[in-house]
Amino acid sequence: MTPAVPFLDLSAAHEPITEEIVLAWRQILTTSSFIGGSYVEGFEQEWAAYCQVSSAVGVANGTDALVLALRGLGVGPGDEVVLPANTFVATAEAVVLAGAVPRFVDVDPHTLLLTKTQVEGAVTDRTAAVIAVHLFGQMCDMDALAEVCRRSGLALIEDAAQAHGATWRGRRAGSAGDVGCFSFYPGKNLGALGDGGAVVTDDAALAERIRSLADHGRRIGAKYVHDVVGTNSRLDNMQAAALQIKLPHLDGWNAARRTAMRWYAEELQGLDADLVGIAPQAESVHHLAAVLVPQRVEVAAVLAGEGVASGVHYPIPCHRQVAYARYATHDLPVCEDAAARLLSLPLFPTITREQVGRVGEALRAALPAEVRRAS
Ligand SMILES: Cc1ncc(COP(=O)(O)O)c(C=O)c1O
Known part of the structure; x- marks a missing residue:
């Protein structure tokens, strides 16, 4: 039986834009441009602008966004990554999938978010990165975390899977660290109609490395030339179209x-x-x-x-x-x-x-x- 108050109901929000999405999908069916294509490019540009950064790379899901960000930053075997223990398991999973060791820390009792003090207590000479998880829609104190990361030479990654459009002193989620990772799982504030994700950054070279890693390590612009071992983690055109239509809302x-x-x-x-x-x-x-x-x-x-x-x-x-x-x-x-x-x-x-x-x-x-x- 459907509860009187469901936990999540997306149907009413989707109703006014359904026709627009169907039209876009019909056009994709007509042109057969399923992987890559104008919606992917358009959405990437609009998502970067929305997040106040220069580059966005569409990927297959939020977990891949984190793995690719870590790999793009060169974090891997032998490295430790500091992250809060109260997060969706994907944050930890990504660290292990990248070959690094997760160092779980506690959080602030008021906001339940990662703090600078917790990070300072966990840093060792193996620490390479910190993942700030913006849980429940609220950004961590990015001033304090950026300061400790800068001082200790650590990369600062934002897990912004739950924080599309959130700000910390006016700065949007994804723009306050070295790299921001988003999930577009359907229930997220900006959700695809299936799986999707994105990595955003102001570092153009990092964005290109991540784009290549997400596309089988392909050399950008070359078809069958592979310089690194990558994976297949692309945002598809159908999802990008839905996301582009949903973004203005x-x-x-x-x-x-x-x-x-x-x-x-x-x-x-x-x-x-x-x-x-x-x-x-x-x-x-x-x-x-x-x-x-x-x-x-x-x-x-x-x-x-x-x-x-x-x-x-x-x-x-x-x-x-x-x-x-x-x-x-x-x-x-x-x-x-x-x-x-x-x-x-x-x-x-x-x-x-x-x-x-x-x-x-x-x-x-x-x-x-x-x-x-x-x-
Ligand atoms: C905090 C957090 N990190 C990572 C993810 C992983 O995203 P995805 O399910 O798109 O792989 C999610 C969402 O599921 C999440 O809530």
Whole structure:
């Protein structure tokens, strides 16, 4: 049965642009320009401009964007990469796929984001890069992270898979580090109609290396000449067309998410359910409406009974995952506590005030009086 308030509903946002996408796809079918083509080029240019950088390279997905960024920067075997443990597993996966060792660190208890202090505590003489994960739609403190990376000679990579259009003191996600990595998984703030991703940078030579790596290590401009071992990770023309058509709507969709988060703040007043904090320098694009609640499993069950879907991002921090436990060096109490208490509430651009009100009602039913905060 479909819940009264779904976790994510993209159909209403897609409805007004469906015809335009179908027309573009019909044109691609007519010209058979499936790989590469004018939509890929057009979207790459527009995405670079949107992200306030000079180059964007379309790739197959966000995980590949991270692997290719690491490889393009020359990070690989023998290197360590510092990253927060509370991220989607793809961030850690990319480090291992690139041949490097992930060094998991804890995060700020207010924003749940990577901090300069955590990075400083993890840097060794093998550290080559830091991945700043802009989780839930909010950018990390990029001034502080850039400063520590500069001082220690480390590359700064942004995992901006959840932060399309977010800013830190006015600078867009993807433009504040050496290289920014995006996922266009359908549920992202800017989502393709399938898989997609992009790497953005102001370093033209790095962009060219990444473009070549993503295209079988092909020498740019040559057909069957391969200078490096690459892979096949191209953004296809069908996805690029959908992304190009959706891009002009991104700011409006992000603004609608912001409005919905204000409604959530009203609904959560007096409840023991804290929205993850936002730093004053950050403008979040609220990819997820994450709250910290006690007894998460019980609360989610009551919500489900009231017709409200919810999610958990993420229930197990990377250093506690079987696949990555060998890289765990110490406890990470903030990540571990958050993993036990995080709950993601329904959020999408067309969510209504009434739907958010229903979520609030369900939360009031879920959080019994004794765990409600004394007001
Ligand atoms: C923070 C983060 N990093 C990386 C990824 C990987 O992106 P993709 O699923 O497109 O490979 C995602 C999304 O799934 C993500 O949320």
